[in-house]
Amino acid sequence: MCGFEELGAEILFFHNPLEMRQAEPEDILVGYVEAVQQHLEEMGFSYPDLDYPAELEYCLGRKIWKSTINTINSHPEQWPVFVKSIADKEITGVLVRSPKDLVGCGNWERDVPVWCSEPVRFVTEWRCFIRYGRILDARHYRGTWEKIPDPEVIKRAVRDYKTAPAGYSLDFGVTDTDKTLLIEVNDGYALGSYGLFHVDYAKLLAARWAELTGTKDEYEDF
Template sequence: MPVLLLSPRFSSDSIALATEASRLSWRVHRLHDRRPPARLAEEDLVFYGESLLADTIGKALGLALLEPAADTLSLLPEELVRRDVRFTTLGAARGERFPRFVKPADEKQFRASVYHSGAELPGPEVLEDGLPVLTAEPVCWLDEYRCFVLEGRVVTASPYAWKGEREESSLASFDLEGARTFAAEVLARAGDSFPSAVVLDVGRIEGRGWAVVELNPAWSSGLYACDAAGVLRVLQRASGTSRTVASGDARWLRPLPNIEG
């Protein structure tokens, strides 16, 4: 039976997953600190937590964590992203024409936002010029949706933003069915460039139509109103162990550092 391994940090998402896992007769283990019991390495683990925790405990527990390549969004066809997206470095991004949306390609070393000049970005005294980043043409997102994907199909989906702000579905004109339809189109056309278990965010750009917002690892993504049972199905593939990972998923594995102590 799987063991759902959770961060010491309580959140509504981790509580929802723990509740559903217990209903399915899974065992649930919430870590008390960043030093997990060695016995957990023998279990059929399914991990859900922040990337820093994954890097701290992952190697010792033999976790196999799937994540999309950092440059995936920039390689998608223009008609799926409907804006100029580039994969570059922080140093090179300072020389682009602004305003420009800039975000770290992998971690959250600085705030993802629309910047109005290169001088607003972190300088080389703060972050290395070679840090990978994604830059994009600023656009106005009308609405945004989170899709948990398994083997090319949307398992569960939820709206999460209306005009850049969190909104309850009853308060905005969301089109969840349209989001699912567009996500299915994206997966049919570009699914081979995604991990078999991943989070795909889509939305509507004002004046342009449906587009891919971004891709994220399922094991560290918020649920919003997605079905917890469906998310657990995706997590089983996205955050298992080296004993359970499928051979075809090897190219999507997150490199995990060796942490002593």
């Protein structure tokens, strides 16, 4: 919140998304992914799935496809395979090598759609924050700090991502074979900051919020 405070925004706290029903579209909601998505839906706004843009397929370095958790469960010949739900947070990500890895995955009421990926061992993972096509910073969040992704690979990805939103992140990692690969894209309406300078973080959230809601970004020229 301190980033928005420093920008001079009025801060109001909420404990339940229902409290936000009186908010206007230009009022930026900052919270967990589920709360922000619910609020956007209630206002009639949609949000796309950005995980693996077509323009950046060359950065992936591995096969990625859509399936369902029941399909993965019933086809062990596809193992080992990394799976995560297409919808945020339903299945946060698991490497399936045996039946025990599927415990706790899925939902008996429905066959959860998932992203599937050939296994890759990342030894370090970094989040690159981008606002209006400009890289703000890259922050380490997992693995060894002794390796960093190739900056030229990241800069090329930002240039090539022609359909990029106003605010987002690219998660890049370095593999155990020293390749810099794209892990995934994260939308900027609800994003872990990982220590990004608080004013930059607030402006990134604001840029994406304005784009999704069709409102003016009050901080675009800051």
